[in-house]
Amino acid sequence: MTVLRLAVASPLRRSFDYLPPLGTTATELHSLQPGQRLLVPFGSREVTAYLLSLEQNSEMDLAALKNALEILDPEPLLDPGMMGLGLWAADYYQHAVGEVLSVLYPRTLRHGKPHQPLGEPAWQLSQRGKGLPAGALARSPRQSQALHMLQQQQTVTTGEFLAQDISSPILNKLREKALVEQCILAPSQAVPVCTGSLALNAQQETVMRSLLQAGGSFSCHLLEGVTGSGKTEIYLQLIADCLARGKQALVLIPEIGLTPQTLTRFQQRFGSGIALLHSGLSDSQRYKAWEGARTGNDRIIIGTRSAVFTPLQAPGLIIVDEEHDSSYKQQDGFRYSARDVAVKRAQLAACPVLLGSATPSLESIYNVQLGRYQLHQLTRRAGSSSLPTIQAVDVRRLELAAGLSQTVMQAIEQTLQAGQQALLFLNRRGYAPTMQCHDCGWIAECNACDARLTVHRRSRRLRCHHCGAARALPRQCPDCRGSSLLAAGLGTEQTEELLQQRFTDWPIYRVDSDTMQGRDAMQNLVNTINQGEPAILLGTQMLTKGHHFPGVSLVAIIDTDAMLFSTDFRGEERMAQLLTQVAGRAGRADLPGTVLLQTHYPDHPTLQALLSSSYAELARELLLRRQDTGMPPIGQLLLLRSDCRDAQLGEEFLRQLRQQTETELPRDCRVIGPLPSPMQRRAGKFRSQLLVTAPDRKRAQLAARLLVQRAQALPARGGLKWSIDVDPMDLF
Numbered sequence: 001m002t003v004l005r006l007a008v009a010s011p012l013r014r015s016f017d018y019l020p021p022l023g024t025t026a027t028e029l030h031s032l033q034p035g036q037r038l039l040v041p042f043g044s045r046e047v048t049a050y051l052l053s054l055e056q057n058s059e060m061d062l063a064a065l066k067n068a069l070e071i072l073d074p075e076p077l078l079d080p081g082m083m084g085l086g087l088w089a090a091d092y093y094q095h096a097v098g099e100v101l102s103v104l105y106p107r108t109l110r111h112g113k114p115h116q117p118l119g120e121p122a123w124q125l126s127q128r129g130k131g132l133p134a135g136a137l138a139r140s141p142r143q144s145q146a147l148h149m150l151q152q153q154q155t156v157t158t159g160e161f162l163a164q165d166i167s168s169p170i171l172n173k174l175r176e177k178a179l180v181e182q183c184i185l186a187p188s189q190a191v192p193v194c195t196g197s198l199a200l201n202a203q204q205e206t207v208m209r210s211l212l213q214a215g216g217s218f219s220c221h222l223l224e225g226v227t228g229s230g231k232t233e234i235y236l237q238l239i240a241d242c243l244a245r246g247k248q249a250l251v252l253i254p255e256i257g258l259t260p261q262t263l264t265r266f267q268q269r270f271g272s273g274i275a276l277l278h279s280g281l282s283d284s285q286r287y288k289a290w291e292g293a294r295t296g297n298d299r300i301i302i303g304t305r306s307a308v309f310t311p312l313q314a315p316g317l318i319i320v321d322e323e324h325d326s327s328y329k330q331q332d333g334f335r336y337s338a339r340d341v342a343v344k345r346a347q348l349a350a351c352p353v354l355l356g357s358a359t360p361s362l363e364s365i366y367n368v369q370l371g372r373y374q375l376h377q378l379t380r381r382a383g384s385s386s387l388p389t390i391q392a393v394d395v396r397r398l399e400l401a402a403g404l405s406q407t408v409m410q411a412i413e414q415t416l417q418a419g420q421q422a423l424l425f426l427n428r429r430g431y432a433p434t435m436q437c438h439d440c441g442w443i444a445e446c447n448a449c450d451a452r453l454t455v456h457r458r459s460r461r462l463r464c465h466h467c468g469a470a471r472a473l474p475r476q477c478p479d480c481r482g483s484s485l486l487a488a489g490l491g492t493e494q495t496e497e498l499l500q501q502r503f504t505d506w507p508i509y510r511v512d513s514d515t516m517q518g519r520d521a522m523q524n525l526v527n528t529i530n531q532g533e534p535a536i537l538l539g540t541q542m543l544t545k546g547h548h549f550p551g552v553s554l555v556a557i558i559d560t561d562a563m564l565f566s567t568d569f570r571g572e573e574r575m576a577q578l579l580t581q582v583a584g585r586a587g588r589a590d591l592p593g594t595v596l597l598q599t600h601y602p603d604h605p606t607l608q609a610l611l612s613s614s615y616a617e618l619a620r621e622l623l624l625r626r627q628d629t630g631m632p633p634i635g636q637l638l639l640l641r642s643d644c645r646d647a648q649l650g651e652e653f654l655r656q657l658r659q660q661t662e663t664e665l666p667r668d669c670r671v672i673g674p675l676p677s678p679m680q681r682r683a684g685k686f687r688s689q690l691l692v693t694a695p696d697r698k699r700a701q702l703a704a705r706l707l708v709q710r711a712q713a714l715p716a717r718g719g720l721k722w723s724i725d726v727d728p729m730d731l732f
Helices: 026-030 080-092 097-103 141-153 158-163 168-176 202-212 231-244 256-270 283-295 305-309 338-349 362-369 406-417 492-502 521-529 571-583 605-612 615-629 647-664 697-713
Strands: 003-008 016-018 037-042 045-055 120-125 155-157 180-185 219-225 248-252 274-277 300-303 315-321 352-357 374-378 389-394 421-425 434-437 454-456 461-463 470-472 485-488 508-511 536-539 552-557 594-599 636-644 670-682 685-694 721-726
Touching (some): 003 097, 016 045, 045 097, 080 305, 080 338, 120 141, 155 158, 158 168, 202 231, 219 231, 231 248, 231 256, 231 315, 231 352, 248 305, 248 338, 256 274, 256 300, 256 521, 274 283, 300 305, 305 338, 315 338, 338 352, 406 421, 434 454, 508 521, 552 571, 571 605, 571 615, 605 615, 636 647, 636 697, 647 670, 647 685, 647 697, 685 697, 697 721
Parallel strands (some): 219 352, 219 374, 248 300, 274 300, 315 352, 389 594, 421 536, 552 594
Antiparallel strands (some): 003 016, 003 045, 120 155, 120 180, 461 470, 636 721
């Protein structure tokens, strides 16, 4: 008897066996292929399942197996390559295969809705209708007119019928007579046409020739180009070559805020045939983009992290811009790295993949050293612009106003008076990170997290930036009833307030997640700033994500020290990347750029290294240090976390897991913990974690499978939840 082995979107890391739907013919059964969707009973629900394979036996008693309810797709909507990618990702990241495969589909298809091809609803003659003579049904003038239109045009849209006062009831009567039938008029394929390529400089020409030599086969490339060096122009010309070969290009960007400016530039170059995929789309918009990519109607697909799982009819090139960005790593649920999945996808699709960044990750630099990636470098800016000068501002013993020294204030004023723009970077939103009672020392803390509440003065709220909890600003201390409440520390709201008092003649734009609300907010700001009028930009990391501000000549980092000290082994790498990216916003056009770093530690080794050498040199030095510790990318890291309202239960679960697995782990794997997470309590639950280091990827995978296998068998008491993170980016 044939058994259907299916994946169901559930947390259970296993497949499920079902019998075919009642009434399934031998022909239908023989035509089933992996990837087809089926509707199945699952507990008390009916859910969508995905066919993995056809089997002749089951570990369960065949009499106990349920029948699937319906075959939803007559043929798979995903090609074998996409199914292979999903199965690889489920195995590598040790996540439930059903949940992984569901990510490959838009929401409507995940929920079992029928697949609808793109196009406009239309009507055509049936076989019986095609045999009618001209002028048939003369006694019914409207029906006769409809038949005449179909005899003349073969297909007629519903809208065209309505324009001739032929309504749906008339068409339905013809359908009841089996004379007409409904169909979908496929949209005409929008073919992008490349126009207006920019002239390349000598370095760009060398890189282009090298990349084009890769052709259409699988190869991995790292484009390491300083900020403003023209990486995007390289992307555009590579995509033009990909389209000329009749292929599709997938471009990943780290943030939704970059989508409008990226789309604008691509539309200026290619016109149409471009699909967007990001979390800001409605279900219908996402379905349309997904289907356009799957059928090849759209030739260029631009998207954020999850777009890496978009099916393509003819994949020819994958580009990951700002490949170092941590936004490519999913931090909950299915914890995948879109950058690493993109490389695997390119391998399965036999096409090249290009990773681009001014500050490449140490993982990518290490892959270059191992010969897995080919390195291409752009060491100078495109056009006439040059890299900015960077200098540290020693703020020890200086008076600071809202975090700003007189040196920076004077530099801002000189910049504005010269008709130029200044960008100030402060990676803390809100007015102040702490509210404190001056009388008794009480500090406002989140009731659900081990974190202090941030003061948001304009909205008169205290907010937790970890779980989202919020409450009104208190009028008095809840402990001593005193009224001397102080906002301690520095946030963007506070600095903005001072700037508005000092620079009354110029506009000030605050850029953080509190002000950039709405899909078009960031693009509207970019359009305003790029009109070139003198202004001050003040913001968080949102300002560092690849935005081009040609009028900015001064960049000031208000609190460099906040990035200098970190318990995370990636701390120095991230600080160097962030400082380099922020500095790269200065002097991107003809204006010379200046970068000021306010710090109490001007002699700090990492800061000195940034001032005296390039990011590329510093990154390779950091990689040498990683070799001494065996931490990623030299070795591999796994993080197994428990979340429980009882801290002791969480630690005990991980302690038992360690006891059951430590002696069976592959050679040279090392276990650390269980330990409380750096932020132990979050959203009302206590977090504990177990770290496992492995010398290579193969042994890390064996360790991950063993840990998951044993964790699934352990009892999870008190509502405990556990998860595994393969190649974690944050040890929080």
